[in-house]
Every structure is written in structure tokens, then in C-alpha cells.
């Protein structure tokens with residue numbers, strides 16, 4: 001049986017970033033993912049904002065990881081060709097009470113090292129965002145909050161793991177494990193594996209995995225659902241910045257922003273629920289979100305909504321990140337990584353690496369890997385010769401792009417993974433026109449085929 005230096009449980013945003021960091025140190029890395037693809041749990045749905053940490057708790061590990069993650073992301077993106085919308089954000093006060101809180105928020109931002117923020121009077125908000133409701137009383141401008149692609153960076157990190165000789169195993173729920181004084185033996189739905197150390201990045205199941213393997217969990221996951229509605233691309237002409245509400249202790253609140261792919265997003269809701277897997281969209285909440293968007297930008301009234309989705313945050317009984325180390329058993333738990341986790345992932349990976357540096361460290365550093373070009377949108381593939389056919393006309397996805405994803409070093413495990421790698425079926429018709437052709441092209445080539453289509 002192969003023995004790995006580090007086993008990472010969970011291939012969400014945090015698991016991919018942590019695995020990458022160990023792989024780049026030359027460690028033999030194993031990633032065990034319960035789902036069919038990367039980002040198939042809590043990481044599947046988010047608002048795709050690269051946060052600055054302006055409103056994070058002062059002096060917290062969360063703030064440190066957000067700011068390290070933000071910086072490393074900006075340093076990596078050119079090399080990995082990852083897209084970035086440098087929108088900035090405006091925290092808008094809609095009431096007298098919210099306006100009164102802006103000063104404290106500005107002081108918190110400066111205390112957190114985000115010193116390029118400034119209070120905007122109503123007239124200046126109108127100048128920057130002419131379509132915003134005239135009910136906006138004042139705002140806080142946060143220039144370095146940006147919009148990113150919530151998918152391709154993490155696919156890039158996972159690809160880097162594989163390029164360094166790491167192994168990603170999907171459909172591999174960890175069902176049991178034992179520590180023998182030297183390392184771990186892990187039983188999974190895909191067989192037995194051994195690793196000298198374990199990092200639990202199991203997201204919505206972080207406490208379950210700790211309980212199952214360590215015999216105790218120091219926190220309890222309390223899933224919090226977030227629903228989003230996506231407006232047609234025509235809406236993107238109506239705003240520039242990310243429009244945030246004045247945050248509360250529990251949530252950053254409902255955000256209105258452009259997406260990296262040219263739509264406009266409104267969400268998330270914050271709904272407590274017991275179920276850790278069911279993330280359903282519900283009509284009353286979506287209607288409320290769409291109505292809220294039209295209150296913020298009145299011209300959104302009547303704009304078509306082309307998609308809706310929901311995800312679950314791995315919230316716990318406390319707000320802060322729950323990162324714990326069991327040095328004796330060579331185990332680190334990265335739990336309770338709330339919605340700032342997408343920004344913080346690279347920073348969390350740095351933190352976890354530092355924790356292990358005094359423990360079971362990895363071996364020699366490898367040469368820098370050459371990354372695949374995962375986010376090259378200009379020119380698009382259909383603008384180059386030899387693309388074969390355009391399969392998805394809404395998002396102009398070619399057969400060549402779909403073939404490349406299927407044959408790539410990190411191929412999709414299911415149809416959702418193919419959609420996220422290529423944008424096929426993600427446009428205005430949501431697959432109505434291309435699903436038949438996609439079924440033909442992918443027949444027998446996805447570990448989890450399209451519903452209703454046999455392997």
C-alpha cells in the first residue's frame with residue numbers, strides 16, 4: 001500500500017489550497033473527496049468575492065488568512081491566467097441607523113490594515129453608481145474588494161497537486177481510520193490508504209470526520225443555507241462596484257454584484273437548517289432576493305433571472321475559524337471556514353503548512369510547475385481555427401473545449417464538473433439547447449453520467 005506524507009480530507013476550496021501547498025513542498029499528497037469532483041460541498045456555491053478583510057474580527061486568524069490569501073491570489077493570477085474584475089465595493093447605508101455605523105466600520109477597516117477605505121456621501125455614490133437607488137444615504141468605499149472566478153483557481157490548485165505527483169481520489173468518503181503511532185490508515189469507499197499526517201478539510205462534515213476518526217469534535221457544524229439569483233447579462237451594464245449592506249455580526253448580508261462571466265448576482269440568504277446536503281432553492285426567498293435587487297438598482301425590475309442556486313455554509317456555534325492541531329496524532333482540523341474561506345483558502349494553506357513545519361514536515365521543494373491555462377477568455381476558443389463545433393451557443397463553448405476538459409489532468413467527475421470547467425449549459429438557456437449534444441459527446445466518459453444516461 002502506498003504511504004503518503006499528507007492526506008487531505010475534502011477537495012473544497014480549502015482542501016485544494018492546502019493540498020497544493022504541501023505538493024509544492026515536495027510532499028506526497030493524497031486528497032480524499034467524498035463527492036464526484038472538487039468543490040462539490042460547501043464550496044459549490046458562493047458569491048465569488050475576493051475580500052479584503054475590512055470587516056473581519058480584529059486580530060483574528062480569519063483576518064490574517066483572508067489578507068494572506070488575497071495577496072497570494074493576486075500574486076498567482078497572472079501566472080495561472082485567472083480572471084479578476086477590479087470592481088471595488090461600496091458598503092451602502094440605507095437607513096439612519098446604518099449610516100451611524102459607517103464610521104465604526106471605517107475605523108475597523110483601518111485597524112485591519114485596509115487603509116484605502118473612505119466614507120462616500122450620497123452624491124458621490126450617485127456619481128460612481130448612477131443606477132443605484134436614490135435612497136442610498138452614504139457608503140464606505142472599499143477599493144480592493146474584487147470579483148473572481150469561484151471555480152478555476154481551485155481547479156488550478158488541484159491540477160498543480162496532480163502535476164506534482166499527488167493523487168486525488170473522488171467518491172472516497174472516509175469511513176474509518178486508525179493512528180498507529182507513525183501515521184494513519186484511512187478506510188474509504190475507494191479502499192484503504194496510509195498517510196503520515198492528516199488535514200481534515202471536510203467542510204460541512206468536518207465535525208463528523210473528527211468524531212469518527214479522533215473520537216471527539218471540538219465544534220459542531222450548523223449548516224446555513226445561502227440562495228442566489230443570477231440576472232441576465234444585460235443587467236451587468238447597470239452597476240460597477242460590489243454593493244454590500246452594512247454587515248451584521250451574523251452575516252455580510254445580501255450582496256449585489258457583477259459576476260466574472262458578465263451576469264449580475266444577488267444573494268445570499270442566511271437560513272439555518274439541520275440538513276448538511278440539501279441546498280434547495282425556494283420561490284419565496286428567491287422572489288425576495290430579486291425584489292431586494294430591484295430596490296437597490298431599480299432598473300433591475302423586470303430584468304430576466306436566468307439561474308438560481310443555493311449552497312450551505314459550514315457555520316459552527318462560534319463565528320471564528322476552528323483550526324485545531326492534534327500534534328501527537330499528526331492531525332489538523334480546518335473547520336468552520338465560513339464564506340470568507342474562498343478568499344482565505346491560500347492563507348489558510350500557509351497557516352496549516354506552518355503548523356506542520358514543526359511536526360511531520362514534507363521533503364524537498366520541487367521545481368515550479370507549469371500551469372494549464374484555465375481561464376483564458378480572450379480570445380475565446382471559437383475565435384481560433386479548428387474548434388470543430390460550437391456546442392453551447394449561449395456561452396459559445398466549443399467541442400474542442402469540452403474535449404480538452406474531458407481529457408485534462410483533472411477531468412470532471414460529473415456533468416456539473418464539466419459545466420464548471422467549460423461554462424457549457426451555464427448561459428441563458430441553461431442547457432435547453434445543448435443538453436442533447438452534450439449527452440452524446442460525454443457518453444461513457446463521465447464517472448457520474450448525465451441523469452438518465454447510462455455509462
Ligand SMILES: O=P(O)(O)OC[C@H](O)CO
Pocket residue numbers: 046047048049250251252253255267268270313338339340
Ligand atoms: O453571509 P455571509 O457572512 O456568510 O457572507 C456571504 C458573502 O456572500 C460572502 O462573500
